[in-house]
Amino acid sequence: MAGPLAGLTVIEIAGLGAGPYCGMMLADMGARVLRVERMPLPSQSPPIPDPLARGRESIALDLRKAEGIEALMRLVEGADVLFEAFRPGVAERLGFGPEACQARNPRLVYGRMTGWGQQGPLAQAAGHDLNFIALSGALHSIGPVGGKPVAPLNLVGDFGGGGLLLAFGLACALFERERSGTGQVIDAAMLDGAASMMAMFSGFRALGLFDERPGASMLGGAAHFYDTYETSDGKYVAVAPIEAEFYAEFLELLGLDPARFGPHAFSFGRPDTSAWAPLKAEIAAVFKTRSRSEWCALLEGSDACFAPVLSLGEAPQHPHNTARKTFIEVGGVVQAAPAPRFSRTLAETPHAAPRPGADTHAILSGVGYDETSLQALAAAGVIPQQQE
Secondary structure (H helix, E strand, O other), rough: OOOOOOOOOEEEEEOOOOOHHHHHHHOOOOOOEEEEEOOOOOOOOOOOOOOOHOOEEEEEEEOOOHHHHHHHHHHOOOOOOOEEEEOOOHHHHHOOOOHHHHHHHHOOOEEEEEEOOOOOOOOOOOOHHHHHHHHHOOOHHHHOOOOOOOOOHHHHHHHHHHHHHHHHHHHHHHHHHHHHHHHOOEEEEHHHHHHOOOHHHHHHHHHOOOOOOOOOHHOOOOOOEEEEOOOOOOOOOEOOOOOOOHHHHHHHHHOOOOHHHHOOOOOOOOOOOOOOOHHHHHHHHHHHHOHHHHHHHEEEEEEEEOEEOOOOOOHHHHHHHHHHHEEEEEEOOEEEOOOOOOOOOOOOOOOOOOOOOOOOHHHHOOOOHHHEEEEHHHHHOOOOOOOO
């Protein structure tokens, strides 16, 4: 693989959501990622076209057996990174916790992905994205005006506060290893990541500028200049002319009276929000007079801070996305291309997710297992039989 992480070897203990996203990010950037699936594997079936598992090699091991742990440890000896997403203590009980792995490879960077973190009263409790962002303070303000908090898909905890946080932590530890020569353990908690992403709002709150009620803040949907509006064909557009000059252009293009809609309502003082609701109603009525495509013809490319609200099916067809090649097709599935982009070490187009365990024998052959040993491991159920 090409990319800025070419030459890096990563062991990913297969999991759900945040962990695979971290693995995808690393693989997209050129790392060799060995995804360790659990034995026994499900019955033979076509591989699932999962973008989160793209770009990997797949090995299946029974980590409940000593032979499986030993096979994993042989991989650890030549790896740069291992990450797992078990509850605290599970990897240790299985025999591949940080201490055991770093005894075999002191340079190993060991990543731990959890929701609540490795310590604290809730560390052993079950949970999912929605629970973690609820405790972080992030969920409280996301929702309609006067309504209840609403789940923002599982983007904030799993992917932003989880997978990206772990990938960043691993990159930081690998950079530090170049100076120290020694690996370390990364405790990446979705709770911590979601809290970190609320930094700006913590500052606004300290200044008395952030209304924490759902839908009550400027960026939460209360402002007439930062919201989505329905068009005449039942579709939606998003507008966000926060700055004064952008707001002025927005009013001009929509034919709205600046004396009625200005001066600009936002400032870093304490804005008067009392007029926001009636102004929003007037703007909503204007947007209902034309179709989404008509509004795109008028507003796209201007400084009115406008975009159509596109579905996952529509987004790849937008001219800007096609020009940037934001989306690609891998294994018959249209999905996001590797990001970010680099000027020299360009990432390759990733290959589709392999069948779970498909590379087991080849990977283990690479760390010294001969054919007789592999057949014995397969007969004992530690690894799958050689796949045709």
